[in-house]
Amino acid sequence: MGKFGEGLDQAVEKAFTRPAPKSAGAQMRYLVRQLGGTKAVAQMLRISQRTVERYVKDQIKKPRPDLAARLEREVKGRWQPQVRARAKAKAATTGGIVIDARARMGYTAPIGSTDQDRIRHLTVALPPHFAARLFDAQEHGASEARLQEIAADGLKEVYFQDGGRRAGSLEEVRFTDVEHIEFDL
Numbered sequence: 001m002g003k004f005g006e007g008l009d010q011a012v013e014k015a016f017t018r019p020a021p022k023s024a025g026a027q028m029r030y031l032v033r034q035l036g037g038t039k040a041v042a043q044m045l046r047i048s049q050r051t052v053e054r055y056v057k058d059q060i061k062k063p064r065p066d067l068a069a070r071l072e073r074e075v076k077g078r079w080q081p082q083v084r085a086r087a088k089a090k091a092a093t094t095g096g097i098v099i100d101a102r103a104r105m106g107y108t109a110p111i112g113s114t115d116q117d118r119i120r121h122l123t124v125a126l127p128p129h130f131a132a133r134l135f136d137a138q139e140h141g142a143s144e145a146r147l148q149e150i151a152a153d154g155l156k157e158v159y160f161q162d163g164g165r166r167a168g169s170l171e172e173v174r175f176t177d178v179e180h181i182e183f184d185l
Contacts, residue, residue, distance in 0.1 A: 005138060005147060010183070015084070016080050016083055025058040031044075032056060090185070091132075091185045095185055096131050098184040101182075102121040104175070104176045124155060148175045
C-alpha cells in the first residue's frame with residue numbers, strides 16, 4: 001500500500017473509540033476470536049498453528065519485525081469495523097475530507113499558460129463526494145495511482161478552479177512527486 005492508501009487508513013483510525021491491542025499476545029487473541037480459530041490465523045499470517053497457540057498463551061512475547069508488522073496491519077484492518085464504517089459514511093455524505101499535501105504538482109493547461117510543475121504545500125477541504133470516491137476506490141482495491149488521480153481531481157476543482165470561478169480551461173492536475181500526504185475527516 002502506498003502513501004495515499006495508508007493516509008486514508010490513518011484518517012479513519014483517528015475515529016476509533018478504543019485503542020487497538022498493542023502486545024503480540026493480545027493482538028493474536030483478538031485475531032483468533034475474529035477468525036474463529038488458531039488455524040485460520042496461522043494461515044493468514046503464514047506461520048505455524050503451534051506458534052499462534054504459543055502467542056495466545058503468552059509463551060512468546062516478541063515477534064520478528066516482519067511478523068509484528070503483518071500482525072499489526074491485520075488487527076488494525078479488522079478493529080472496530082462499525083466505527084470505521086460510520087466515519088467513512090460521515091465523510092462521504094456530510095463532512096468531506098481534508099487533504100494536507102506537500103508534493104510536486106503539475107497540470108495540463110491550454111497553450112500560452114505555463115504548465116511547469118512545482119512543489120506546493122496545500123491544505124484543502126474536499127467536498128463529501130471526493131471522500132466517497134476515495135473510500136470507494138480504496139475498498140475496490142484501486143491502485144495508488146488511481147487514488148492520486150482522484151485526490152488531484154479534487155484539488156483541481158476546489159483549489160485550482162475554486163469551484164468554477166477561475167482557471168476554467170485547466171484540463172488536468174497531477175501529483176508527480178509526493179513528499180508528504182495526510183488526510184483528516
